[in-house]
Amino acid sequence: MLELYPPYIVAYLIFLFAILGLVMGSALNCLALRLSSGKKWSGNSRSACPACGHTLSALDLIPLFSWLALGGKCRYCKAPVSARYPLTEAALAVIYVCLLLKFGLTAQLITPLIFASCLFTLSLVDLDTQIIPDRFIIIPIAVRAVELLLTGGIRGLFSGALPGLIIAGSVLILSLIMDKVLKKETMGGGDIKLLFVIGMFLSLPACMLMVMIACVVGIFMASVMMRVSPDTPFPFGPALSLAAVITMLCGDAVVGWYLGLF
Ligand SMILES: [Zn+2]
Structure with missing residues (x-):
């Protein structure tokens, strides 16, 4: 469905959808964790490390890349961070890109x-x-x-x-x-x-x-x-x-x- 576009536009769209998938994967994984632990849909509490309780900065919350850059550990206490985060974020990015390739920008x-x-x-x-x-x-x-x-x-x-x-x-x-x-x-x-x-x-x-x-x-x-x-x-x-x-x-x-x- 994307054959109508020049290759550089296709590459740009794939990049955009991969980023969108990573961001949505991160947000929906957090939502799933909240729902699983009996919390409400939304909340204004800021993300914190479950091990040391340190509030996480924007740099610690970049989907996939923060986990890779920090070697799967908390920046502050070095406690291991579950591989569930990067795996689920990457999974939704792959799904979004595959759906884009299947259905096109329609x-x-x-x-x-x-x-x-x-x-x-x-x-x-x-x-x-x-x-x-x-x-x-x-x-x-x-x-x-x-x-x-x-x-x-x-x-x-x-x-x-x-x-x-x-x-x-x-x-x-x-x-x-x-x-x-x-x-x-x-x-x-x-x-x-x-x-x-x-x-x-x-x-x-x-x-x-x-x-x-x-x-x-x-x-x-x-x-x-x-x-x-x-x-x-x-x-x-x-x-x-x-x-x-x-x-x-x-x-x-x-x-x-x-x-x-x-
Ligand atoms: Zn920590």
Whole structure:
């Protein structure tokens, strides 16, 4: 989608979106940490080192670069700073740049950016608390519904929401059966709601591909988490979110290739 622009403009846009992703990644990671620890959305308290309590200056808060420049340690007390900060910031920067390359500098880029940012935040909260906050489901549903209404009217809204209803409904029925058989909850309500909103952003074949990718990612993540902290319950939200982003980026190409085989 960016072929229309000269290479130096493309390079500049990629740079801008990488910076935007780093800044948003830093802000949303802080928001996720606040929500996970039961604090409010907003607060005017300044960022401080959790180890020594020293207020952090602007120089200590530059996404990714501060952590790298300080060798992953607090400038004041030398306590190690979690690699979660640079990793999450870099991850959202990569996602923003990939979305720019996929959708180009168009109006169609806006909703995927908002959606990916919500998936990013809810995944971090889900990892910390095993709960997916409803607000990060409601925001992309509302944004996508407005987009579908503006581009296709009521009919567009219905056909856009249909894959979500089908995929969430079928997984809900399957999980209710599994609950009865295994006599324990197999899938949280938050995961079902997440499946619905993911379905609003994908076609039905892409939804099926997304579920397959989520299973592979989920098994990989679960095996890693079992080794790191065997007692922590495994949240499925991050696997679904990552699968949704991967499918949004290259799902159509894979589905097209697969259907072309017949
Ligand atoms: Zn410190």
